[in-house]
Amino acid sequence: MAAPERSQLITLIHEFADAARVETLRHFRQSGLTADNKSADGFDPVTIADRAVEQLIRDRLAQMRPDDGITGEEFAPVPTRSGLTWVIDPIDGTRSFLSGSPCWGVLIAVADQSGPFLGVIDQPYIGERFLGGLGMAEATGPQGAAALHCRATPDxxxxxxxxxxxxxxxxxxxxxxxxxxxxxxxxxxxxxxxxxxxxxxxxxxxxxxxxxxxxxxxxxxxxxxxxxxxxxxxxxxxxxxxxxxxxxxxxxxxxxxxxxxxx
Missing domain, CATH: 3.40.190.80 (D-Maltodextrin-Binding Protein; domain 2)
Structure with missing residues (x-):
């Protein structure tokens, strides 16, 4: 991948996560927040925040990268013409979001035919972001920045x-x-x-x-x-x-x- 496209993808995924922080926190722990149930035989909630976050990312992609595909939780998929697809879970953990627990996050990834190669896990309320791919593996949050590195526990x-x-x-x-x-x-x-x-x-x-x-x-x-x-x-x-x-x-x-x- 050429350097300018790499740079644009990283810039955009941060931009989307920033916008999602603003939108989700407008609704989190606010009185009157309700949810629709998407399941006929259980409880699969979706809130106004879920839909709003995914829509704002889709709108921005339509402007900036109209040939990219989109797969999201709340709306119909958009087929790719570029070979790249953005995969969006606007609020992973809507049950937690609805309950006021901070253990939810915004998931955004970019994938090609081999799978996801760039992704972000963002927790707006705590202010933590975990970014991986295209040579990057970093966390940022209240304690500053840190490299991501998995443990070597052998047993x-x-x-x-x-x-x-x-x-x-x-x-x-x-x-x-x-x-x-x-x-x-x-x-x-x-x-x-x-x-x-x-x-x-x-x-x-x-x-x-x-x-x-x-x-x-x-x-x-x-x-x-x-x-x-x-x-x-x-x-x-x-x-x-x-x-x-x-x-x-x-x-x-x-x-x-x-x-x-x-x-």
Whole structure:
């Protein structure tokens, strides 16, 4: 990729994340915030903030890069004519957003035919941003800037594992997850995309989830891989359009977790 395009993509992904901070914080913890339910058999909330953030990014892309594709959670996909696609989850963790918890984030990624190669996980309320790809792997926040680098924990017995929900998927998926959880030192829940950011920051070792969509995992893939980690499905292949995800800090932890998931 030519240097000017690299520079434009990095500039734009920061610009989009900045704009998303402003828009999400206009609604976060405000009285009267409500949500529509997108699910017929559960609770899959969407708020005015979700839709507004994705729309503003789409509008800016239509001006700046009209040939790029768009895949987002809230609106119909736009096919690519350039070979690049922006993957947007305007608020990953809408349940947390709706509850007033700061454990949600804005996910933006750029992907080509090989997958996501640039991504950002942004937490507007805390003011933290995790950027990975195109030779960059950095975190910025209240404590300043820091390089992203995954941990080298060699043994699952010393590992910290995260997942958003304890009821991770099907009964078989729950049993597989519990095999890994039992083998780990510590398991915690409920962090949404922030868990992936903690893995890239070198604070934890594993994130295991199921039932994901592409917009849930594209940005975390780019950020974690830039930090030296690994993200695959539970069988070691590409996560692809979503589904199961096994994010690990290093090859040793990844192999041990995958063996238990498939035991």
């Amino acid at each position: 699952l017995r010393d590992a910290i594992l995260f997942s958003t929900f304890p009821e991770i998927g099907t009964d078989d998926e729950c049993r597989a997850f519990q095999r890994v959880s039992t083998a780990c030192r510590l398991t915690r829940y409920g962090m949404d995309c922030y868990a992936y950011a903690l893995l890239a920051l070198g604070q934890i070792d594993l994130v295991i989830e199921a039932g994901l969509n592409v917009y849930d995992i594209a940005a975390p893939i780019a950020v974690i891989e830039a930090a030296g980690g690994i993200v695959t499905n539970w069988q070691g292949g590409a996560v692809g359009p979503g589904g199961q995800a096994l994010a690990a800090a290093n090859p040793d932890i990844h192999a041990q977790a995958m063996a238990l998931l498939n035991a």
